[in-house]
Amino acid sequence: MSAARVTSTPAVTGPRGGKAASHIVRPYGDATGDGMVQLSFTLPLPHDKRAEGAAQLFASKMGMDPAMVVHAKAMGPDFTFFVVYGPVHHLVDTRDVVIVERDYPLLPPKEVNSLIKKTLHRPLVVVGACIGTDAHTVGIDAILNIKGFAGEKGLEYYTEITVVNLGAQVSVPDLVEQARVHRADAVLVSQVVTQRDAHLHNTREMSAAFREAFPADRRPLLVVGGPRFDELATAQLGVDRIFGRGTTPGEVASYLVSALVPPATPTSTTRSSTARSTSSRPATSRKKAS
Amino acid sequence: MSAARVTSTPAVTGPRGGKAASHIVRPYGDATGDGMVQLSFTLPLPHDKRAEGAAQLFASKMGMDPAMVVHAKAMGPDFTFFVVYGPVHHLVDTRDVVIVERDYPLLPPKEVNSLIKKTLHRPLVVVGACIGTDAHTVGIDAILNIKGFAGEKGLEYYTEITVVNLGAQVSVPDLVEQARVHRADAVLVSQVVTQRDAHLHNTREMSAAFREAFPADRRPLLVVGGPRFDELATAQLGVDRIFGRGTTPGEVASYLVSALVPPATPTSTTRSSTARSTSSRPATSRKKAS
Amino acid sequence: MSRSTTEPMLDLDPATIRTARSLARKAGAPVVSMAKRHTTVSVERAVLRLAGLEGADVEGIPWVNRLVDVVREDAGLEHGVSLPVWDAMLRTGDDLLTVAQKAAAGSVTFRVPEGKDATKAAKASRAQVAAGIRRIDTSRRQRDKLIAKYGQPPAPWIYLIVATGDIYEDMPQAQAAAREGADVIAVIRSTGQSLLDYVPEGPTREGYAGTYATQANFRLMRAALDETSKELGRYVRLTNYASGLCMPEIASLAGLERLDMMLNDSMYGILFRDINPVRTFVDQRFSRQIHARAGIIINTGEDNYLTTADAVEAAHTVTVSQLLNEYFAKEAGLENWQLGLGHAFEINPDIPDSFRMELAHAMLARALFPDAPLKWMPPTKHMTGDVFRGYLLDGFFNLAGALTGQGILLVGMMTEAVVTPWLSDRDLALQNVRYVFNAAGNLREDFRPARDGYIANRARQVLGEAVDLLDRIVDDTLLNAIADGTFGLMKRPADAGRGLDGVVKKSSGYLNPATDLLEEGATR
Amino acid sequence: MSRSTTEPMLDLDPATIRTARSLARKAGAPVVSMAKRHTTVSVERAVLRLAGLEGADVEGIPWVNRLVDVVREDAGLEHGVSLPVWDAMLRTGDDLLTVAQKAAAGSVTFRVPEGKDATKAAKASRAQVAAGIRRIDTSRRQRDKLIAKYGQPPAPWIYLIVATGDIYEDMPQAQAAAREGADVIAVIRSTGQSLLDYVPEGPTREGYAGTYATQANFRLMRAALDETSKELGRYVRLTNYASGLCMPEIASLAGLERLDMMLNDSMYGILFRDINPVRTFVDQRFSRQIHARAGIIINTGEDNYLTTADAVEAAHTVTVSQLLNEYFAKEAGLENWQLGLGHAFEINPDIPDSFRMELAHAMLARALFPDAPLKWMPPTKHMTGDVFRGYLLDGFFNLAGALTGQGILLVGMMTEAVVTPWLSDRDLALQNVRYVFNAAGNLREDFRPARDGYIANRARQVLGEAVDLLDRIVDDTLLNAIADGTFGLMKRPADAGRGLDGVVKKSSGYLNPATDLLEEGATR
């Protein structure tokens, strides 16, 4: 069977300037600098020439020039679907890109365990849940359950981490209560449903409740995750860290020790400016944001 | 078989404001005003967090906010492909949309024929060709051949139109020569290959040659067509009319009589400002642009 | 694709199939008898709804909730609500609504009547509930009439979802979807509804990723689709969800308002909403009795298991669940044509021969339940933000549906991993269905898996594993199997989960006129 | 998908197949004898190229063109260039390049030698041309060695196009495509090249929608792919186009530079480039003799007909053309494994059963040419700007390829109707191929069209129409059929079209050492 050979790990060598030193990039269709993109959308207009013109105008407002309306299809009498191709003039300077760098070393489970043991002298307690009416547990389970994710074992596998997984549809008061009962060092919350910004509302409600329920120096570390979060939004949401699409348990474990356990090995000091900025725990128990 | 019932002529009634009187529109994902679009492109960057950030930044420059990078895939070591979803803040005022309105009445073949007969007293001569190295004849043939397009017969079907179809790969000098030999009233040129703007270069070369070869009042009407032309570009390209994607022979025939034959019935006077503006033929033989 | 063409043969051993069915019966029977020994607050509220009690108090708490709560406080629920309530009505001369209002106000108290009082109360309650049952019968006859008039759409029925959260947005979107070719419209429910221990009242406009199921919303949408059915000359079916803590009430409302299909799985609420298993099985039995009476087609939820468990490893759990769902359904009076047993195209597409394995699983279901419509669910778990790949995958899902003769095709959306479906997603998705069925629907004639080939062997293997698992379940009880994470890897012990406090053991004097009418097939 | 599985049977009548082949021979034979009676300027230039004449003058006009033009002026071409040129070399003692330069400068004149001079010139030319033929033989041996070392990739071979217009861009893109899974890389030619009556010289960077085919470009790309073959442990084939006015020269350069496959159709240039039919058939015969010798696989162009004619109505013209291409190829010495006969997935996807009809056509080709690799071309005509729909259609094209065991799969691009392929289009397209072959490649085992079913009937019908058409062609001659618009609806009379003035009737004293060596299978 040929599929065995058609490997899924292509290795394209950039034809023109793929390796260019420049920080300024534009989309690449078939040649460096051509800026080509594909766009599709619906306009609430009946399909006619004017609608196609409106689609073109809209695409040109997005920076496509010339915007080629290559497909237009009526969807009933009031809507038209468009596919548009063309070059976009915007440039991106990769130095302007703000991301949450991994500002902690990735540690294997063994090291995580021994760090906790050596420094905390007790297991680190993690309470996890899907809050609100969200019942998507696969994501949080991927982080917490032994089975894990992407070949990495989940936090339950770590001998020095005690995991309390509350499951789905946990109300915020229940979560706060359970965190108190289990003396949680960290609370891990998952939010997958994002319609009408449900994930943002729920997260803010959750962080406010913890802030109210705990004195600043006793509040557990607040971590949220889910496929549609902006990892930069920690300050707005009042949490300590956000994890997005494709997070692995090892990353979370490594982050937790770096945040909760004084480091045994020196770690990078280029922490993102937002991380932990909302926390006011003593630096001994948690590494402060720089 | 169910497919027979799944008709291809849906008739969606706009849930929210599909019929709103407003001229201001935005894309519609699942609700009026949500502004949602889908975008895909490649950046010449290796796939990592920074590249995803760059994709997000690029999309936000296009007006998406928040821009959700929902898919990122390495294509070799130097390129990453992205799919981005999100709402765009740009609005389109449909009154700003400039289109080439059909500024002539659509006439059935019979009327076209009788108009020519009555007024010109001789057949109208049309010379058609694909110029340059373009060998895509299907488009021009759709307009010229009897067989036609989209259920409409081509110009050869019109008893009062004489069609000389030169086929593909015709050089500009040959075209000018043939137009002279056949005393063409109109020259119809097709351009389908658009790579490196071949269609624009070829069209400009063609119109310049005709301008040089003919005195202004004897120059044939110059019409170009092809799937990627901007119908508004007549002035830049030096032609009298441009036809795009999905043109039908009936439209072309109707245009030709309206442009070349004094109207028997009064037609609309709201001609687009660019149409025929480059012509200086006497108004008796051609209707002038307003 | 015509049903008359030679069915591809899997050559399954009929004895094994019989074994599987009898094991399912053995595994299910204890649960049924447990269900018969209990009632729940929602079952009792459903009885009141059938008796015609509608509306809610100023806080939006339905009168049925108010009434059942007070009865429970005053007299307990072991005897059901009917005896205490109709006893009170007879005593006060008030109608049902007035008694409910008085109960809420604390101006009436309830007792369990005895002797003649009990007989009178029983009779009165039966008469009043029977009127509700007759309304269900009328709805069913009306549906039958419309279908007789318009004709049945050929299989598979195209099933599309609307999910705006606002019934007034849902209606035109549903009508549009019907015009575009949908045979069935499902109105997705708001994420939170299944955890509410009451059914919201009135038309609603603010659901989350779905619209609340209310009697008023049912009525509005049914009317909208009746209008469109007329316009199209084709009966457009309406679907909702008989799940969550109010399953019996929702089922009753569906019967009254002529919904045509209901999502109704025997274990979904347990596994995916953490609803108490006993509560679920009790509620489920009542709901299915209603569905049976109402001529509603149920859709079961085996597809859900494959979103949390692996579709290859857990393939046999789907089969087991289908057999259990079948047993519970039949026990409740449903017929084969009402069993939209669920299964899904959820195998990791990177696995070699994944498509053929999908065919094997789909054909196994087809072979085991030849007379059930089967509901074929599209890929969700392995959909990603790569919408192009997603569109292709949905095309192969459609092809599998065509090749294996599925009855109900839930149309897949390329944006599955991104957003709830957009208008254009539905349009593109229907275009995909159209292409596949039009271009390749009849390919089924040319599809003849070898009797000993990959597909037949895989089907036999899954059936074998299903029998083994059923064997173990019979040994250890179904409730324990559920507690152990057998289904969808979710562990749900029988003594945990929501709604347990709404479960009540029946006394020997328990009366439920609705159940009686349903089980007797009576109209008065 | 493994070739060993039971081939689905079409049950075609062997007698009809024999009739079809013998009619094709009858239709083609007059054209072959016409071809044998003529030579062309390009055939003569190819002889000089085989003799080692490379390079161009300051204006970029290749020396072979300069030389042939002067010879033609001085002595006519009826005798071929070889006698006059080697006669001049023997007379002047100059080497080939010097003679060419002198000819261009007008400092040498040519004559047709006679008697002993003729014998000497003939001998000398044969010796020098034989060296070129031996270089072709060496290339072929080297290819065989590499394939022996790396092994043959399993069918279908994944065929990808690069088309940047710049050989230095093409190289890394081709290498990338190979790493992503391509077995065959085709470098598309610039739109204008086929109309040039000379082969450009040197590496080129400015093609239009494709890159010029030059000897230097061939060499550069072959080296780049050899490097990648080594890296991947898999022989990556290189393809170009032996078409247009320089077909014989391009074929010769391909043989010399170890290209592995060449687009080379007997009628493409006539129909789609308006090249004179006689010119084409003469050039084609010589080209194919070279390809036969070089072990090059040809790809024919039947797919093109379906872009101008309707794929259902004109299905039989594809079959007819395949049979003619086969006849001409065999006559020129090509073997079955070298016949990449073309066909395409171009039926309007809105037609009912379009996919099954595609299968019927593809299986017909498979059944008629069981030992030829067959080149399966993706949808182009019915692709639109709806790239989602296009991606789905390409998926079904891939599936048809898998189900019918095609040998060479030209990968379809979702942007077909929009732009020449982007980097991401190729990546997405390969992902599509991977999914289909991985998930459903083996479905071929389960695909058994009934002997009297839709598919078999359609195949029989097309074969019947092909036989009828061949009958008419035999009656009326192939040249007239071409003039009448039989193929691709293009009307091309035998006395029109480009390059006619480059056709020369051979005299009785005509000499072509290359043809002699090729026909004799000699090396000296």
Ligand code: B12
């Ligand atoms: C599986 C699934 C379900 C299952 C859930 C089973 C379960 N027990 O989890 C079932 C079938 C029950 C279900 C139901 C519904 N679903 Co659902 N479902 C999905 C599906 C197919 C996959 C989600 C998933 O499991 N992904 C795999 C995991 C591993 O990825 P992940 O969640 O992103 O997690 C990773 C990271 O985000 C991160 N992470 C996530 N959480 C956390 C937390 C922490 C602390 C950290 C550190 C990291 C982290 O780490 C994980 C590993 O990398 C998606 C579609 C899709 N393909 O994405 C729809 C989807 C999520 N569902 C959706 C909806 C709307 C629903 C319903 C509400 C529909 C309805 N109205 O009935 C219901 C109700 C659910 C509810 N009340 O919440 C929508 C959400 C739309 C939106 N953006 O708002 C989606 C996108 C489908 C769609 N397009 O409509 N669903």
Ligand code: B12
């Ligand atoms: C058919 C086809 C061919 C056939 C052409 C046969 C023929 N005799 O015409 C063949 C196989 C020969 C061919 C070859 C090539 N093709 Co081609 N081909 C196509 C294809 C599949 C369809 C084009 C078509 O027939 N459309 C149908 C007609 C009816 O539509 P139309 O041309 O738009 O015409 C309509 C309107 O535009 C308008 N119109 C057009 N002309 C005129 C003129 C006038 C006066 C008026 C009034 C109106 C009018 O009216 C018509 C009816 O509505 C397209 C892909 C696609 N699906 O679009 C590629 C495509 C056009 N080809 C392409 C290319 C690159 C080539 C090649 C150059 C590839 C190569 N390097 O070998 C070659 C060489 C051709 C050359 N020298 O020009 C590219 C062009 C890319 C670009 N945008 O620059 C495309 C888009 C494919 C791709 N994605 O790469 N091709």
Ligand SMILES: Cc1ncc(COP(=O)(O)O)c(C=O)c1O
């Ligand atoms: C079988 C079944 N029941 C019910 C539901 C709906 O769930 P909820 O009860 O949350 O509305 C689903 C969701 O897909 C389902 O599959």
Ligand SMILES: Cc1ncc(COP(=O)(O)O)c(C=O)c1O
């Ligand atoms: C058979 C065949 N030959 C040649 C070509 C290339 O054409 P050109 O001669 O214009 O390079 C094609 C184009 O697809 C083809 O199909």
